[in-house]
Amino acid sequence: MGQGEKEKMKEDQNDEGPAPQDAHKCWGCRVPLIIAPLQLLLGVSVAVVAFLMLAVSPSLMARETPHWAGIILCLVSVVGFILYCITYHPDEKNFMQFICKLLYFVLCTIGLVISVLVMAFAGHHYSQTSNFKACEKAGEDCICTLDPDDPIARTFTYKEASDCEAITQTLTVYFLVQIVLNLAQALVCAAGAFIMWKHRYQVFFVGLQIGSTSSKQWQKV
Template identity: 55%
Template sequence: MAAGKDKGNESAPEPKKEAKVGREESHNCCGCRFPLLIALLQLSLGVSVTVLSFIMAASCPSLLPRDTPYWAGICVSAVAVLGLILLCLPYQPDEKTMCQFVLKLLYFLLSALGLIICVTAVAFAAYHHSYITKFTCHMATDWCQCTMDSSDPLSRTFQYQNVSDCDSITGTMKLFVLLQMALNLLLALVCLASCFVMWKDRYQVFYVGQWFPGPAPNVARQQKV
C-alpha cells in the first residue's frame, strides 16, 4: 500500500510539468518571441525608401540630400536587421541575460530615432511638394529654371541641372515626392508600432494605488488598472 501511495504521489506533479513545458513552447513561436512582421516591414519599407531616393538623385543630381531621404531608409533598415537578430535569440523570461536586455533597449531607442527621422523626411517631402505645385518652369540649355511667381522679379529661383525637360520636375519629380511622403509615413507608423510592442513586452501589467496588506505577507493585494 505504501509503495502504491508513493507511486501515486510521484505521478501527481506531471500536469504541472506539462503546463510549464507548454508555456515555454508558447514562447518559441516567432510572434511570441518577437514580432517578425514588424521587422520585415521595416526592412522592406526602408529598402524601398533608399532605392527610390537613389532613383531621384540619379534623375536629378542637383536635388538636395533632404529631398532624397536615403538616410532615413538606411537607418531604419539597420534597425530592422537588429530586430531580426533579436528574433534569432533564445527566449529568456524577464530579460535575464544582459545581452538580450541591451539589444532590446537598443532596438527600442533606434526605433524611436527612426520614427523621428521618418517624420522629418515626411516634413521635407511635404515642403518640397508644396513649392513644386507652384512652380513656373522654363528650359535653358541643360538645366530647368523654376520660379515661385513668374510675375515677381525678386521671386525665389530654383535650378535643376542635368534634366531632359521641365516636365521631369513638375511631373515625375512630383510623383517621386508623393511616393516618398507615403513610404516614410508608413515607415514612421511601423517604427511607432515597434516601440509600442517592445514597451508592452517589457511592461505587460500596470499597477497604481497602494499595497493592501492581508492576513499574511504572501496574500498581499494590489489595485490594478
C-alpha cells in the same frame, strides 16, 4: 491516499502561482519577426525612390532625397532579426537579450522621429514643386519659378535635368510617394517601440503573496 488529500494537493498546486503560459515564447522577441521585415521593405523602398529622385536631378539636396532614412530603417530591421534569433530567457536574465531589446526600442524611436522629419521635408517640397508656374530649360539645367511675372521672385535651379516636365510632374509624384512610405514607416516604428515598451513595463508578474503561507495566493497585475 484519500480523496481529501488529493484535493488538498490540487489546491496547493493551483495556488503556487499562475502557470507559465507559453513559457518558451517571448512576444517581445517574436513580434519583431513581423515588424522587422516591414521595416526592411519600407527602408529599401524609401532608399530606392530617393535614388530615382537623384536620377531626375543630381543637384537635389539630401533632405530632398532621403535615402539615408531608408538605410537607417534597414539597420533597425537587422537589429529586430538579431533579437528574434537570440534565445529567450525569462526576466531578461540574458545580457545580450536585454541590450538588443533596449537598442531595438531606441532605434525604433529614432526611426519614428526620422520618418516624421522626412515627411515634413517631403510635404514642403511637394507643395513647392506642385506650385511652379514656369520652368525653362537653360542648357543642361532647368530653372523653375513660382511667379514668372515677379522679377525678384525666387528661382530654383535643377542641374542636369533631362526635362523640365520631369521636375514638375515626376519629381512631384516622387515626393508624394515619399510621404506615403515614410508615414507607413513611422507607424511601423511606433508599433515596434510600443511592443518593446509594453512587453518590458506593462505586462509582468509582481509575485505579491496574500494571506498565509499555506494558502499561497498570488496576484497578477
